[in-house]
Amino acid sequence: MTGFATLNGENGVFNWTWDLRSVNAKGLDIRQRVPDWIEGLEAAVRVELNKVLSRGSVSLALKIQKKEEQGALALNRTQLSNVLQALHEAETVAAEQGVNLAASRSVDILNVRGVLETASDGGDQKALLAVLLKQLPVLLNRFQEMRQTEGKALHTVLSEQLTQVETLTADATVVAERRQVETAQKLHTNLKRVMENADGVDSERVAQELAIIAVKADVTEELDRLRAHIEAARDFLKKGSPVGRKLDFLMQEFNREANTLCSKAQLIDLTRIGLDLKSVIDQMREQIQNVE
Known part of the structure; x- marks a missing residue:
């Protein structure tokens, strides 16, 4: 999830500026630019970042300047x-x-x-390290507050997109039921035509072949799975724990069902709904890259 926070600080010897940013990423990638002359700082900062972050490309920079030289x-x-x-x-x-x-x-x-x-460099370094580590939680709190604000907005967007998927799934169910009746009538008519114009045809074998065609064109399972995925996605959005990777995987399942629906459609209205589903699902996948 994207985020940004900055924080200034100073003591009697130094002044400094923290800069913490994150952008979307599938995993957690932490990059630091902190002064290497402060022993133990980089490792301590990494530990604190890992406590509060689980996903994103995170960069932290710390710029430190020394005030006018003090002492010989x-x-x-x-x-x-x-x-x-x-x-x-x-x-x-x-x-x-x-x-x-x-x-x-x-x-x-x-x-x-x-x-x-x-003469005071050694003591200054130890004191500076202590002050910086004490201030770091303040920076992380600001960072998390911004991410939470964005998260609330993102929750609204994803909820609305799930509602669109649910509406399209309901529309597809209505069209599929209508198509089922029409398909049954066509199969019955075709079977009758074949039997009337062919001698020695095994009627049972023809009926079996037509039944197989009907099963292959049936989209009931795909629609059932779409409804199950919608319910699962809403459950994930209600949870407070990181669910970005789970939602990302679930979007693959959404897309798979939408693709199958389009391939089985055999009807313009159902194909249109399938394409609309793919469009919304693709938009959701982009947004979910922002979810931790």
Whole structure:
């Protein structure tokens, strides 16, 4: 189901903006763009998203900016040592390959993340992580509220479409009953004509063949299944739990019965109803892609 929510926050050192969006998808696909220097944030956010979501292509972005630097800069000797070691290995490999690397400048090395930090960076990160995780439920609540609003509107649309399917099924039942009488009369007339103009024809065998034709043209089972599917779909819509995949499967069954109805129609009015059914069912399938 589509949804959107945004939320701003700040503390004494940082300010930030959350952005959470989702679009339609058959499964659950979560993509995150969060700062990798906040250890444990991405995993914790994913856990919380999985608690409230079961379907959709979800993207979450967190942009964080640090306010004016506070405190004196300090040199992280461990990080500097790691950077210099990696630089030495890179130069060695390049020399073995006959490649000359440009000399590294001190400013380039100091700009590597973690080499220079303020005295309070370690504490700031832990405090920031705690504040962000505390604020995350607020973002998720806003997101869910928007999805619930859309869900109510979607429930109305699907209910109206089910009513259309029910009306068309009732119309098809009336036409099929009329066609049944007409078909029986035609079969009787054709059987009489065959028996009058053919010598040595096995009347029982002809009657059997005509009976098979009548059975193949009967759409009673298809109409019964359509009515059962309508009832099942309404039951799903009443449930509060995620039913998107179940409804998606049910739409395949709806479409199968509508296709069979059209193939058995043998009557313009019944064919028209079958095509109208397929049109409404197709519209429902598109809407159900929005249901979690």
